[in-house]
Structures are given as C-alpha cells and as structure tokens.
Amino acid sequence: MRFFEFHVPQEWLQVYEEIATSPGTVLLLGAPDTGKSTLAHFLVYKSTEGGFRTSYIDGDLGQSILGPPTTLGMAFTSEPPANMKELEWDHLYFIGATSPAGHLLATAVGVKKLAERAIEDGAQMVVVDTTGLVAGEMGFELKFYKIELLRPRHIVAIQKEGEVEHILRGFRERKGMKLHRLCPSQGVHPRSAETRRAYRQQRFQEYFRGCARKVISLDTVEFINPELPLLTKEGIDERFNGRLLGLNDENYFTLGLGIWETFDLDSNEVSILTPLEELRGVKYLHLGHISLKVFT
C-alpha cells in the first residue's frame, strides 16, 4: 500500500473493506477536529484505487477543500488523489455563507443535489465529507435530516464519547444502512478559530486572484435575493456593494463566484468582480450573505 502522509489505523482498513463489499454513498459524521476529512481522503483514495468510479463531496462551507468557501463541491477522481485540495471540482453549489447555521435547509439540499448528480454521472462510490456541526438541536437538525435525504448506504461516525449518538439513534435499525463507529485516530490536531479564519481568507484570495470587472444586465439573468425575494430593481442600492454572489447556471449549479460592485438603474446593469471568464452560461445571480473586499 502507498505511504500516506497521515496515520492509517487498522480500523480504517476494515471499514473500507466493509464499504467495498457494498459500495454506494458513504457519509462521514463527527464533531470538529475528529479527522473526518482525513478519513474521507483515505476512503476516496482506496475506493479509486479499488477501481470504483468515485466522487467526493465537500460539504464544508468554511474549511472548504473543493472550491472557494461558501460553496459545497463535488469532484470525480480519475486516480487516487495524493492531495484532496488539488482535486478539480466538477460541480459547485453556492450557499453564500461560511457556516451552515441559518442555512440548514440550503446545505442539506445542496449536498443531496450534488450526490444525485454524482450518481447520475455514474459514481459507484460517493464519499460525503461534512462539517463538525453535530451538537445540540442545530447539529441534530442538519445531520439527521441530511441523512434522511441522502439515505447513505454507510455512515462512518468518528466520536470520542458518543457525541453523535443522538443522531445515529434514529438510524440504528434502518434497512440498507450500515453504521460504522470509530474513535479519532492518533495524530488529529485541532485548528484554532484564528487558523480557520486565515484559511478561509487564503482560499478566497486564491479564488479571486486575477479577477476582472464584468458587467451583467439584469435583463438577461435573474437576480435571486433570498433576503428580500420580492425586491424590485428600484430597491437595489448600495447595501449590495461588496456582497458575494453565486453565478449559477440553468440547473442552479454554480459556475463561479462574483462580488457585487455597483448597480446602474438606468441601464439595469450590475458591475461585478469575478475570475469567471465566460459568463454566457450564467442564468442566475444568487445574493450571498457575506461581503468581501478584494484588491485588484
């Protein structure tokens, strides 16, 4: 077996063997800093190496591995990936926030939509990585209903002291669903809030590096504002300046992100900053919940 940069406990190999006998959707569940993304990498690697057509879903909006923060991402692997961050995404789904709090439904629906797409495109194994939001009512709501929606064949729970049992309890007797319980492996080290913030900023900077100013007519795309859905163009003002935008295609997948600069009421045109070169496929501008400053 290839030498991994991380420690591979014996139990990970056993879990992979069990998953490989019944491939399908695999959902990872655990509190922050329990090693979910590292285990996801291992499972994607083994599954690809094992000859399964494999896709990885990055369900983390803040510590994104695929695409910029505020999006969910999906990527197929053609060969076992040495580094997940180098994978190129195939589809993105814009949520517009760096945490699922306040956007639970959007997050669950987005992950489902990406998983459905992966399966339509022939995935035999879909590895779904998730955020560490599992605690309390909010964690329950997000994860329990995400599992209801996705109906994964395998749930791999990583926990120290039963932190996700309140979610797992509802799936103990489900037909066609297998639960695997693991302890966090040696070598997992927590990341501080500051490290996480710096990572998000770096990912945004990388994404917007080399962006250009583009003009979009609101006669040719729909402007979707989840905060004020009935907004008329007269209601568009400086509040939107600096706001992050999802540039979405006809299927509501996200082709890229933009930053709203200004709006001209007379021409009905928005000026945005985006690294996306080709805007022809953009049918919707979806307003995000956060603002960003970029220096071009």
Ligand SMILES: Nc1ncnc2c1ncn2[C@@H]1O[C@H](COP(=O)(O)OP(=O)(O)OP(=O)(O)O)[C@@H](O)[C@H]1O
């Ligand atoms: N088995 C392992 N061997 C060595 N290092 C590990 C292992 N598992 C995790 N780590 C390290 O611990 C840190 C946290 O791991 P990881 O990102 O996988 O956790 P996570 O549960 O996905 O965190 P988050 O909740 O932020 O998504 C990373 O720096 C990772 O490299």
Ligand SMILES: [Mg+2]
């Ligand atoms: Mg993670």
